[in-house]
């Protein structure tokens with residue numbers, strides 16, 4: 001996927017043009033968590049644009065991102081390079097442990113489960129995906145994080161384990177981007193907040209919160225991904241392409 005030089009993070013008209021141009025030259029994408037609400041919608045949107053999509057998931061392929069052997073063998077079977085690798089795995093509630101509303105609800109087990117899935121999982125994918133990214137030419141590694149993982153943006157509290165795991169994921173993405181940039185000069189490694197999306201993930205938690213269907217979230221994310229430049233690597237963006245504070 002190559003972005004013309006004039007594609008900065010500019011006005012919306014130019015942004016749309018850049019996105020279209022960038023999309024036009026994207027050939028291959030790998031979606032981890034392709035069975036999920038957002039992962040599936042992104043896979044379908046890319047396929048509709050003529051991109052060759054490889055989707056991997058726990059339910060269809062037995063890929064458990066918490067297990068390094070599983071990640072290593074699933075990614076080891078693939079032939080890159082991929083212009084885009086998107087990690088769309090994650091959960092808010094694991095084994096019945098709901099996001100905590102108060103400190104007294106925090107448990108080591110639930111916190112470790114959150115770290116295993118929402119931080120260690122995408123981190124292992126990044127570790128094993130480096131060899132699937134092109135050394136020359138623009139490519140994007142993106143992991144779905146969440147705005148609630150932002151410390152600077154946290155005005156409500158609660159959701160301790162999920163927030164903390166996503167904040168740790170953000171640090172992994174930022175740190176990984178520095179190393180990746182040394183060997184892959186045009187690689188872009190980012191954390192993305194997809195917005196509030198109507199998927200199984202949010203089923204119990206949406207309430208009256210404004211939300212979008214996964215198809216709309218997928219288009220939003222692909223616009224942001226298409227508009228990223230190498231200067232954006234290591235950062236955290238929301239579905240509108242705005243920087244989210246750490």
Ligand SMILES: NC(=O)c1ccc[n+]([C@@H]2O[C@H](COP(=O)([O-])OP(=O)(O)OC[C@H]3O[C@@H](n4cnc5c(N)ncnc54)[C@H](OP(=O)(O)O)[C@@H]3O)[C@@H](O)[C@H]2O)c1
Nearest residue numbers: 035036037038058059064065089090144146196197199201
């Ligand atoms: N939906 C939102 O409003 C929202 C907001 C902010 C951030 N996010 C983030 O966006 C990401 C995707 O969310 P979503 O709404 O698409 O959720 P979803 O529909 O519940 O999909 C979750 C995905 O994660 C996969 N997964 C769960 N545990 C796994 C494991 N151990 N190994 C491998 N895959 C595993 C699921 O695989 P199987 O189904 O195959 O088991 C599924 O593909 C998450 O990281 C979430 O934190 C979502």
